[in-house]
Amino acid sequence: MNMMLETRLLFKRKMLETLREPVWIVAGLSTPLLYLILFAPLLKGLNAQALNADRVIDVFVPGMLALFAFGTGTGEGWTVVWEVQNGVIERLRVTPASRLSFLLGPVLRDIVMFIVPSLIVIAVSTLFGFHVHFSGLFVLMILLSLLTAVVSATSISLGLILKDSGSLAAVVTGLQLPVTLLAGVLLPLDLGPEWLQIIAHFNPLYYVVNATRVLSEGIIFDGEVYLAFAVMIGLCIIVFSWATRVYRKVVA
Amino acid sequence: MSKAIEVAGLKKSFHNRKGKRMTVEAVRGVSLSVESGEIFGFLGPNGAGKTTTLRMLTTLLPIDEGKAVVAGFDLKKQQKEVRRSIGYVGQSGGADLAATGMENLILAGRLYGMGRKEAQKRADELAELLDIRELLPRLTKTYSGGQKRRLEVALGMVQTPKVLFLDEPTTGLDPQNRANLWEQIRRLRNAGTTIFLTTHYLDEADMLADRLAIMDYGLIVAQGTPNELKQQISNDVIRIKLKTEQLTDGDAIKKLLKSEPYIHEIRMEGDSIHLYVDDSAKAGPHVFALLERGNMEIDTISFSRPSLDDVFLKQTGRLLRDTGKGGVA
Secondary structure (H helix, E strand, O other), rough: OOOHHHHHHHHHHHHHHHHHHHHHHHHHHHHHHHHHHHHHHHHHHHHOOOOOOOOOOHHHHHHHHHHHHHHHHHHHHHHHHHHHHHHHHHHHHHOOOHHHHHHHHHHHHHHHHHHHHHHHHHHHHHHHOOOOOOOHHHHHHHHHHEEEHHHHHHHHHHHHHHHOOHHHHHHHHHHHHHHHHHHOOOOOOOOOOOOHHHHOOOOOHHHHHHHHHHOOOOOOOHHHHHHHHHHHHHHHHHHHHHHHHHHHHHOO | OOEEEEEEEEEEEEEEEOOOEEEEEEEEEEEEEEEEEEEEEEOOOOOOOHHHHHHHOOOOOOOEEEEEEEOEOOOOOOHHHHHEEEEEEEEEEEOOOOEEEEHHHHHHHHHHOOOOOHHHHHHHHHHHOOOHHOOOOOHHHHOOHHHHHHHHHHHOOOOOOOOEEEEEEOOOHHHHHHHHHHEEEEEEEEHOOOOEEEEEEEHHHHHHHEEEEEEEOOOOEEEEEEHHHHHHHHEEEEEEEHHHHHHHHHHHHHHHHHHOOOOEEEEEEEEEEEEOOOOOHHHHHHHHHHHHOOOEOOOOOOEOOHHHHHHHHHHHHOOOOOOOOOOOO
16 A cells, blocks of 8 residues: 555656656657658568568557567666666665565656557557557557566666666667567568577567567457466566565665 | 664675675674764764765665664664664765755655655755755756755655764865754754764864764774863874974984873874873973974974874874875864
8 A cells, every 4th residue: 555655656756757858758759650650661562471461560560569668668777877876766765665666666657658659659650551459459558568667677677786877778788689689579580580480489578579469450369468468477577576676785 | 762873793794796705894893872862973084884884774785793773673673663763865965856856855755654745844844944945946956066965964854863864964065065064963963863974074073973983994993072082092282393304303203202201192194293292281391392402493383182183093093184085174
């Protein structure tokens, strides 16, 4: 009960912080829109049959949303580095408030900052011919919110551990590119050779991206979807218990 | 509850993974006790282990060994109760720069379990107490160093703590802001708060602290009121500086003065000689006469009470101002 209130207060703090810097909102939104405007037209020439879909854009948009969900979660680590250096984290840690709420405040903010712009991106996508299946999209947004939460908590923990924006950048970008490429965010990995697909099975994001494509077709009750939720919920539990422990220990 | 803090045999080591299991013993067995309602100064050079001790006492760092009771609660078993009873203002401050001062204060209050109205009321009280009312509607990143410090002290006071921990509160402040903050810290003490503050400024410890402990290399080397500590050395100090060409003859001077019974101790410190005596008015003429007999020409001479610097020099063999990053008067 207390934790809910503390989480709400800390979420509000983070939300205010974000709304005061509209530049970041615009920058965040521009990534998926640029993909849509500058990259999606290249897909026109691809054979939709090879992708096992009616339209190439239907395969592309869910992957791009996954990419956006991932990217939205990465940012808080940098703020945390700065907050460690400014003593903000220390000051929070001497209060009796729950350690989990310190984590959930920014994570929930990141989820909101994923969902709201995503709706805009989806609306724009329809102009490019993207088919909207409401129930499927609804579940898809829940799945991708879990992804944002996992990435956000990871980024926060790395920030707390590394305490340096340079090293954080090295680790985060070092992870981001292989993880997203190996999930087939832009094009399905079915197109690739077998070795690539085998490696991909070790990547949690691979299951998420597969499920997003199923979900965006409007199919909810499907093995791919169950698998993705199982992977993300499991990962959430692991990452959140790790991140809470890191919060308990960190010292500037 | 007469003791605000009671610490016995506190220890903390850090393991350095890079240096093949190099262990740094930051705190090597600290024992101290702080009375309720006093300002307790924790003095020592940078790297002495002050901040580490403070972090243990404020639940930020786990204790390796030893026992500590803060505000009546066991630090190991009752962390949450300790957190409810203390305030902490870290060296790096901790004000949220992206929020206004008022938002900072209200959030802090609410994280301590206050309702919205209560938090607002408390913020108003603190605005008065620390004289920051005009600043509060502004974003904290626009504050000057002194303004930010005052907000941070207010943040540490939000839940009306029994014990307030301040880690080098005046570092980086100009003299006027320092004096101002001292005044406010005294006001908090007079309102009943116990204050535990670390500093590497001798004058700050001397002026502000009711009692103090001196820490060096992870150990407490002296503890008491500033006057007690000074009187342990002697009543008076005579500081002599000779004309430069005779400097090399430090040993000769020592030999010359050593056999005098009224001199408790002689210490060379750089190019000056410190004589610790009971009564400089009586000792002075003797010293003049001896130096003249020894053909030593005096450049400057001064008579004074011992300072905390003398205490530090006696306890550690060096001056505090030689060890820190400077700025010690």
